[in-house]
Amino acid sequence: AQSVTQLGSHVSVSEGALVLLRCNYSSSVPPYLFWYVQYPNQGLQLLLKYTSAATLVKGINGFEAEFKKSETSFHLTKPSAHMSDAAEYFCAVSELQGAQKLVFGQGTRLTINP
Amino acid sequence: DAGITQSPRHKVTETGTPVTLRCHQTENHRYMYWYRQDPGHGLRLIHYSYGVKDTDKGEVSDGYSVSRSKTEDFLLTLESATSSQTSVYFCAIRDAYNEQFFGPGTRLTVL
Numbered sequence: 001a002q003s004v005t006q007l008g009s010h011v012s013v014s015e016g017a018l019v020l021l022r023c024n025y026s027s028s029v030p031p032y033l034f035w036y037v038q039y040p041n042q043g044l045q046l047l048l049k050y051t052s053a054a055t056l057v058k059g060i061n062g063f064e065a066e067f068k069k070s071e072t073s074f075h076l077t078k079p080s081a082h083m084s085d086a087a088e089y090f091c092a093v094s095e096l097q098g099a100q101k102l103v104f105g106q107g108t109r110l111t112i113n114p
Numbered sequence: 115d116a117g118i119t120q121s122p123r124h125k126v127t128e129t130g131t132p133v134t135l136r137c138h139q140t141e142n143h144r145y146m147y148w149y150r151q152d153p154g155h156g157l158r159l160i161h162y163s164y165g166v167k168d169t170d171k172g173e174v175s176d177g178y179s180v181s182r183s184k185t186e187d188f189l190l191t192l193e194s195a196t197s198s199q200t201s202v203y204f205c206a207i208r209d210a211y212n213e214q215f216f217g218p219g220t221r222l223t224v225l
Contacts, residue, residue: 004156009154032212034213034214036216042218042219043204043216043217043218043219044157044204044216045216046213046214046215049213051212090156090157092156092157094212099145099162099164099170100145100208100212100214101147101159101162101172102147102149102157102159102206102214103159103173104156104157104158105156106154106155106156107156
């Protein structure tokens with residue numbers, strides 16, 4: 001069965017600093033991987049996805065993530081944090097075929113300090 | 115905008131009462147999903163549908179049923195609500211690029 005672990009339920013960085021949110025997955029075969037962002041009282045918005053085309057994936061709002069098969073990781077980064085990045089971030093994995101049900105990590109709340 | 119609406123957006127109900135949540139899409143996608151979000155658990159799949167009258171269970175399906183009589187509507191029913199079903203419920207659709215887009219959510223409180 002697939003699973004996702006997000007290291008750190010809460011991450012705090014200063015405005016302008018590097019953002020690094022960690023995600024490790026477990027899957028018998030390389031899966032699809034996703035990062036979603038959720039702003040308060042809203043639904044989830046897709047930031048980026050990995051579908052085996054390229055290991056470094058660029059998404060919206062300046063975020064990117066690198067797929068590392070040897071480490072079973074898909075960490076999310078942004079070079080310079082902005083106050084508007086404060087939100088909750090979810091990593092998710094899905095199978096390649098069939099229903100492609102998403103399995104989510106528990107989420108990481110990102111706080112930006114001025 | 116993926117064209118997904120959920121109704122109601124907020125509901126407070128009492129233990130033992132039936133509750134139905136509706137998800138409506140405007141874009142004719144085949145796959146639709148219901149998830150629940152709880153602190154510390156992320157989102158967990160309740161049920162999903164892969165076509166009209168075609169549904170299957172997810173990870174946390176006990177106490178829930180679903181129906182899909184039209185492509186655009188996917189209903190989630192709690193036959194007899196319990197306090198453990200207090201949660202935020204999200205509907206999602208999957209597009210042709212295998213990306214899932216989420217509705218705005220329904221906050222359900224069971225007293």
